[in-house]
Amino acid sequence: MQSGAQQHYRAVSADKLLLPTAQEENMETGMRSLLSDNSRYVESFRLFLKNSTEHQCMQQFIETRLPDVVSSIGNGKTAINVLGVGSGSGEIDLQMFSKIQARYPGVPINSDIIEPSPEQILSYKERVAKTPGLENINFSWYKKTSSEFELQVKEEKSERKYDFIHMIQMLYYVKNVPATLKFFRSLLAPDGKLLIILVSGNSGWSTLWKKYGSRLPLNDLCLYITAGDIEDMLSSEGAKYYSFDLPSDMDITECFIDGDRNGDLLLDFLTETCDFNKNAPPELRGEIIRELKTPGCSSIKDGKIIFNNNLSAVVVESD
Numbered sequence: 001m002q003s004g005a006q007q008h009y010r011a012v013s014a015d016k017l018l019l020p021t022a023q024e025e026n027m028e029t030g031m032r033s034l035l036s037d038n039s040r041y042v043e044s045f046r047l048f049l050k051n052s053t054e055h056q057c058m059q060q061f062i063e064t065r066l067p068d069v070v071s072s073i074g075n076g077k078t079a080i081n082v083l084g085v086g087s088g089s090g091e092i093d094l095q096m097f098s099k100i101q102a103r104y105p106g107v108p109i110n111s112d113i114i115e116p117s118p119e120q121i122l123s124y125k126e127r128v129a130k131t132p133g134l135e136n137i138n139f140s141w142y143k144k145t146s147s148e149f150e151l152q153v154k155e156e157k158s159e160r161k162y163d164f165i166h167m168i169q170m171l172y173y174v175k176n177v178p179a180t181l182k183f184f185r186s187l188l189a190p191d192g193k194l195l196i197i198l199v200s201g202n203s204g205w206s207t208l209w210k211k212y213g214s215r216l217p218l219n220d221l222c223l224y225i226t227a228g229d230i231e232d233m234l235s236s237e238g239a240k241y242y243s244f245d246l247p248s249d250m251d252i253t254e255c256f257i258d259g260d261r262n263g264d265l266l267l268d269f270l271t272e273t274c275d276f277n278k279n280a281p282p283e284l285r286g287e288i289i290r291e292l293k294t295p296g297c298s299s300i301k302d303g304k305i306i307f308n309n310n311l312s313a314v315v316v317e318s319d
């Protein structure tokens, strides 16, 4: 486990994706955040998904573990309230709904979704429109960040409670994580559960960013935070939680082939730097290339270099 104070910068939030700012540049080296070049970011991200088991490991968690996690959330209730925070295009949300529906067949579900990106909301709506079997789910989308939603709830003095809240791969983009956790825990109904998925404290990401985060062109609006940090925060608040490891890996072999375009893109994604190979100072580049091969980051399987992309799912129970 890591100290809650150890926070590592990762990426800018969705609504800032296209805006290169002075903060995104490392003034000393001239390196630029990958997020300042949206098309390169999207290309790198797609390659990351292709080379990693990120989505598969979440799907496996949903198939094997989620049914138990949601097994009592709707007990004695006439409707189930679900809140998705940073749901993106809803791919994972819909898979989770199928498990809630299977446990509570026919029970109406109210689904509130907080998502700041209009493009993602549109994709989510399109996905809902073409997915059968969602008739008992009433969807409401809020184009907001989590803190804007918090403000709205407080202003409206809303008493609404939720039986299931999820935050999947999104807490990196929140400024005050302990306060955010506290607020969303306060929205849990009796028997409610809050599910958080983030990179694991034992992942290669954690090793890499702890060591090199301060030397890369990152934006101070977002944190590189791991599930280990979240567990520390929850423990210090006396919250009840349990967690699951979601083993995941990423083939980074191409990063070590000079001039390989996929390798360049993967390296950009790993360092959140635009064209890292071209723009990084040679010394830093050499150090990171060596670090990526160390056991803290990767292992060798069948002659391939496999980066540790482990995730963790943390389930917080209502007080």
Ligand SMILES: C[S@@+](CC[C@H](N)C(=O)[O-])C[C@H]1O[C@@H](n2cnc3c(N)ncnc32)[C@H](O)[C@@H]1O
Binding pocket: 013, 014, 015, 085, 086, 087, 088, 089, 090, 091, 092, 114, 115, 116, 117, 120, 144, 145, 146, 147, 167, 168, 169, 170, 173, 174
């Ligand atoms: C990496 S994506 C994860 C999407 C989805 N949960 C999944 O796992 O497929 C992060 C999402 O968080 C959203 N986001 C960014 N900053 C946010 C904030 N402050 N509050 C809520 N959502 C945010 C982004 O727009 C994006 O859709």
